[in-house]
Amino acid sequence: MHISKREASLVQGDLFLFSISEYCPDMLIGGRGAASDPWRWQYAVDVLHSGFESGLLTVWTDQGAEACGSQVLSDLVRMLSESDPFDMSQFLTGGLDCWLEPQVVGTDICDDMLRRNGVDRSDGELSATLIADIEALLRKRSCPWGSGPRIIGMKALSGESKG
Known part of the structure; x- marks a missing residue:
């Protein structure tokens, strides 16, 4: 599955933010004041699943980013x-x-990919080459976009059972 246009600009901006500092997953849904939005919830799960599996993201621990x-x-x-x-x-x-x-943080792989594609702000013009590079990395790591777990709300909508 490919990253949609709607997701692409968000992915680019979110990866940039994770590359400059660590943030909790809540950032991906818009924070505590955000209105309920199953699409944002699934997006957050997809970004983190793909980011962790591809090596673009990790979680910061007391032992550093590589200890997780x-x-x-x-x-x-x-x-x-x-x-x-x-x-x-x-x-x-x-x-x-x-x-x-x-606390989720971008890895050196994330930093290098952003730099190589000229992404230096969270709200900049969409870099089609960055999205192509991300999709290529996901294919190489056998974790296509959207292949992670479905959120509970999506399971209910599709008739899947919990668990």
Whole structure:
């Protein structure tokens, strides 16, 4: 599956932000004040799944960015797909720590790809070559865009069961 035009400009801007600082996954859905939007929730899961699997993103730990293993990243993506970031009852009971606690950061691969494609701002003109490079990297790593877990809301819409 390819990155849609709608997603492409967001991906570019979000990767740039992750390259300059660490952010919690909540940034990808628009923060705590955002209106419920299943599309943004699925987008966040897709960005993090693809970013972790391709090596563009990782989670910052006390031991540094490289200390986070692939199983930890995979578990985080699964938890994000199962924890509705717009459900305030989950937020108030601590059920949304996976959206607020981990600090996601761009890797050297991300930095190099952005630099090579001339991306130096989060709101700049869309770089078609960057998106092509991201898709090529995803193919090389056998993790096509959108191949990660579906969010609970999407599972319900498609008739899949939870779990």
